[in-house]
Amino acid sequence: MSAAACLSGADTLVSLGAARHTWQGHLRQLVSRALSDRRFRARFALSRVLGVGGMGLVLLARRRSDGGRLAIKLLMGEARGPALARFRREAALLAALDHPNVLALVETGNAAGLPYLVTDFMEGGTLR
Numbered sequence: 001m002s003a004a005a006c007l008s009g010a011d012t013l014v015s016l017g018a019a020r021h022t023w024q025g026h027l028r029q030l031v032s033r034a035l036s037d038r039r040f041r042a043r044f045a046l047s048r049v050l051g052v053g054g055m056g057l058v059l060l061a062r063r064r065s066d067g068g069r070l071a072i073k074l075l076m077g078e079a080r081g082p083a084l085a086r087f088r089r090e091a092a093l094l095a096a097l098d099h100p101n102v103l104a105l106v107e108t109g110n111a112a113g114l115p116y117l118v119t120d121f122m123e124g125g126t127l128r
Contacts, residue, residue: 030057030074033112038105040111044072044118060121064086069121070106084115089115 027049035041047060055075063070075087094105094117103119110116 008013018127027052027057030076034074034114037111045053055086071119072116074116086114
């Protein structure tokens with residue numbers, strides 16, 4: 001799926017007023033960059049944006065090998081410094097948890113310089 005198609009429903013998630021178009025362009029660039037990585041594209045089929053936060057973009061995806069539904073979090077911005085350290089810590093903490101009420105970490109990786117982490121997808125709302 002193209003970055004534009006993946007982000008087609010993102011207007012409701014990225015409602016930042018006048019800055020909305022700038023953010024949509026930035027998000028489209030992130031998704032396009034991840035999709036430019038052959039290994040990432042071969043493993044995952046992206047469907048849509050699930051959420052956007054201060055640190056990352058979360059996408060609904062399908063694992064090409066078995067059709068499993070996944071949530072993929074891509075780190076926004078530069079993959080270095082404190083943001084990268086927090087992202088790695090989040091992945092390490094998820095990997096260490098084993099609880100039926102916490103989504104397990106499926107894998108971590110790097111797509112065209114963008115760190116990502118993958119969890120199974122669980123249907124439902126946000127925790128807010």
